[in-house]
Amino acid sequence: MSRIIQLLQVQDQQIVDAILTEVTDKHLEDAKTLWEPILAGSGQDDEYWNWVGKSRRSKLLPGDELYAIECEGVTQGLMMLDVLKKRCLIESQLRRRLVYISALATAPWNRPVITNPPTYKGVGGNLVDFAVARSHELGYQGRIGLHALPGALGFYRKLRIGLLNCGPDPEEPDNLVYFETLRIDDP
Amino acid sequence: MTQSIPAQPKATSDKADRHQRLLELIEAEDAANGEVGCGRDLGKGLSGYLGTRGVVLDDEQLKNLLREHLGHILMEPDFDSITTQIQRRLESLVMQSVDSSSSSASLLLASTNVTEHIPTKELRELFESQIADCCSEDTLEHLIQWSHQIIHKAVLQPRHTWSKPIWVLRGKTQIYIVQETGIEEAIAKVKTQHSQETEKLEVITVGGILAPDQVISLDTTLL
Numbered sequence: 001m002s003r004i005i006q007l008l009q010v011q012d013q014q015i016v017d018a019i020l021t022e023v024t025d026k027h028l029e030d031a032k033t034l035w036e037p038i039l040a041g042s043g044q045d046d047e048y049w050n051w052v053g054k055s056r057r058s059k060l061l062p063g064d065e066l067y068a069i070e071c072e073g074v075t076q077g078l079m080m081l082d083v084l085k086k087r088c089l090i091e092s093q094l095r096r097r098l099v100y101i102s103a104l105a106t107a108p109w110n111r112p113v114i115t116n117p118p119t120y121k122g123v124g125g126n127l128v129d130f131a132v133a134r135s136h137e138l139g140y141q142g143r144i145g146l147h148a149l150p151g152a153l154g155f156y157r158k159l160r161i162g163l164l165n166c167g168p169d170p171e172e173p174d175n176l177v178y179f180e181t182l183r184i185d186d187p
Numbered sequence: 188m189t190q191s192i193p194a195q196p197k198a199t200s201d202k203a204d205r206h207q208r209l210l211e212l213i214e215a216e217d218a219a220n221g222e223v224g225c226g227r228d229l230g231k232g233l234s235g236y237l238g239t240r241g242v243v244l245d246d247e248q249l250k251n252l253l254r255e256h257l258g259h260i261l262m263e264p265d266f267d268s269i270t271t272q273i274q275r276r277l278e279s280l281v282m283q284s285v286d287s288s289s290s291s292a293s294l295l296l297a298s299t300n301v302t303e304h305i306p307t308k309e310l311r312e313l314f315e316s317q318i319a320d321c322c323s324e325d326t327l328e329h330l331i332q333w334s335h336q337i338i339h340k341a342v343l344q345p346r347h348t349w350s351k352p353i354w355v356l357r358g359k360t361q362i363y364i365v366q367e368t369g370i371e372e373a374i375a376k377v378k379t380q381h382s383q384e385t386e387k388l389e390v391i392t393v394g395g396i397l398a399p400d401q402v403i404s405l406d407t408t409l410l
Contacts, residue, residue, distance in 0.1 A: 006209050015206060046224050080226070085246060087267055089396055091352050092369030095263055103226030112221040124223025125212025151222035158215035165392040167401055171272050173279060174227065178397060182390065184370055 003130075007071055008121040018071035018120075020130055023078065027068035028052045030075035030107075038108040045149040046105045054080050054103060061085070064102070067130065069123050077123035079104045081131055083138055086145060090164065090180050098143035098180065099135040101128070113151075124155065132161055132181070141183050147176035244277060244317055246270045252313055256305045257342065264346040272337045273330070277318065280326045280333075301335040304342055310334055344399055352395040353403060356388040363388070 002021035009016045031051040039047050051066075058064035063084025069077040079101060086100035106123040109115040132142045147169060148156045156163050156179050164182040168175040216223060250266045257265075310331050319327065354373040356363040361384065367373035374388050394403035 006205055008209065008213055015209065044224075046226075049226075087264075089264075090393065091396065092371070095267070101225050103224075105224050105226075106221075110221065118221055121213045121216055121221070122209050125209075125215055128223075129208070129212070146225040147227065149222065149224040149226070152219050152224050155215050155219035155223045156225070158218045160211055160215075164390055166396045167392060167394055167403060168397075170398045170401070171268065171275070172227070173275060176225075176227065182370060 005069065005122075005126045005130075007069075007076070007123060007126070010117045010119060010121055016071065016120075018069050018076065018126075020067060020069050020126060023051075023055060023066035023068045027070065027075045027078065028055055031078060034074070035105075035108055038114065042108070042114060044108070044111070044114070045151065046103075049103065049105065051078055065134075067127065069126060071120060075107060076110060076120055077104070077106045077127050079127040079131065081134060083134065088143060088145065088180060089166065089178070090182055093143070093183060096143065097138070097140045098145045099131050099138065099140060101131050101144060101146040104128070104146070124152075125159065128156075128159060128161070135181075143181045143183060145178065145180040147172060147178055149176065153177055244270070244274050244314075246274070248313060248317070249273065252305060252309060253338070256309075257338070260342055261345050262347055265341045268346070269334075269337055269341050273334050276333050276337070277322075277330055280329055281322065301332065302339050302342075303335055304338050305335075307331055307335070349399040350395060352393050354393050355391040355403065355405065357391050358384050358388050359386045362391070 002019050004017050005020050006015050007018045008014075028051055035051075041047075055066055058066055058080060061082075063082050065081045065083060067079045067081070068075050080103040082100040082102050086098060087095040088098050104124060104127055107119075110118045110120050110123050112118050128144070131144045135142045135144050142161075144161075144163075146156070153165075157165065162181050162183065163179040166178045166180055169178040172178075249270050253261070253266045253269060261269075311327070314322075314327055314330060322330070351366045351368050354363075354365045354367060354370060356365065356373065356377060358377075361381070363377045363381070363384075365373040365376050367376055370390060370393075377384055377388060392403060392405065394401045
C-alpha cells in the first residue's frame with residue numbers, strides 16, 4: 001500500500017528513497033507535534049492548518065483521501081485529495097471528473113523561507129505527480145485541479161504536467177488562483 | 188477511506204527517468220523558493236472546529252432541490268458552482284460565529300431584498316436537517332439569505348450564457364489572444380489567421396472560465 005519515491009537530501013546533495021503512503025496516525029502526530037510548533041507565528045499560508053481536523057473531516061466526506069511522504073521515519077509532506085466531488089471547469093472538458101488537491105504542504109524544514117537550506121527537495125512535486133497518477137488510475141486521464149497558495153504560483157506553472165493557469169477564482173474567499181490540467185488530445 | 192496506491196507508470200519506472208523527473212520537480216520548487224502549498228487557508232480555529240463538528244452539507248441533496256426548482260433555467264455547472272459557494276459560505280459563517288473577535292453584526296446581510304427562486308421554507312428544511320445542531324439560528328438565517336443571493340446571481344447569468352473563454356497562447360515570437368470555446372479551436376483560429384505560425388503554441392492562461400467577466404492577469408515576465 002505504498003510506493004518508493006526519490007527526494008534530494010540537500011545537505012549532501014544525495015538522492016534518497018522515501019515512502020509515499022496513505023496517512024496514518026503517526027503522520028498526523030508528526031504534523032501536530034513537529035510541524036505546528038515551527039509554523040506557529042511563521043506567517044505561512046498554512047500556519048493554521050490542522051491536519052488532524054482535515055483527517056477527521058475526510059472521514060465524513062465521500063472521496064476524500066489523505067497521503068503522506070515519509071523519509072527517515074519523519075513526515076515530510078501531506079496531501080489531501082478529493083477524487084469524487086469536484087469536476088473540471090475548463091469549457092472543453094467541463095464537468096469531466098478530476099482529482100482535486102484540497103490541501104498540500106511540505107514539512108516546515110523543507111521550506112527555504114523557514115529553514116535555509118531546506119532538508120529535502122522534491123516533496124511537493126512528488127505529491128502532485130502522485131495526484132496525477134491517482135487520476136490516471138481512476139480513469140480521469142490524469143486531470144487534476146487545485147487552488148495554489150499565493151507563494152506557490154511559480155511552482156505550479158513550471159511542473160510540466162499541463163496545468164493551466166485559469167486565474168484568480170472569484171468564488172474563493174481569498175481569490176486563490178485555480179489551476180487545472182488541460183487535456184487536448186482526449187475525445 | 189481505503190484505496191490502492193497506483194503503480195508507478197512505465198515511463199517513470201526507469202531510474203534515469205525518475206532522477207530526471209526529480210530534477211524537474213526541484214527546478215519547479217526552486218522557481219517558487221520552495222513554496223508548493225495549495226488549498227484554502229481556513230483560518231485559525233475553523234479547520235479544527237470543522238474537523239470535530241463536521242459542518243458539511245450534502246451536495247447531492249442541495250443539487251436535487253436546485254434541479255427541482257431551477258432545472259429549466261440552469262444546468263449542472265451552475266448547480267456545481269452554487270453548492271460550492273454555499274458550502275464555502277457556511278464555513279465562513281461558522282468561522283465568524285466561533286471567532287470571538289467577530290461581531291455578531293457582521294452576520295447581518297447587506298441586502299435582504301433578493302428574489303427567492305427556491306422557497307425559504309424548503310431551503311431551511313434542507314439546512315436544518317443537516318447542520319442545525321452545529322449552527323446558531325442567526326447563522327442559519329444568514330446562510331439562507333446568502334443562498335438566495337447566490338442562486339439569484341446564477342439565474343441572472345447562467346454558465347451557458349457566458350461568452351467564449353479567452354485563450355492566451357505563445358508562439359516562438361508572438362503572443363496570441365483568442366476567444367474560442369476550446370483550446371483546439373483557439374489554436375486552429377491562430378493557424379488560420381496567421382499561417383506563418385507553424386510552431387507549437389503554448390497556452391499561457393485562459394480567462395472567462397471561472398467567471399463571465401474575469402480579468403486576465405499576465406505576469407510581465409511571461410511576455
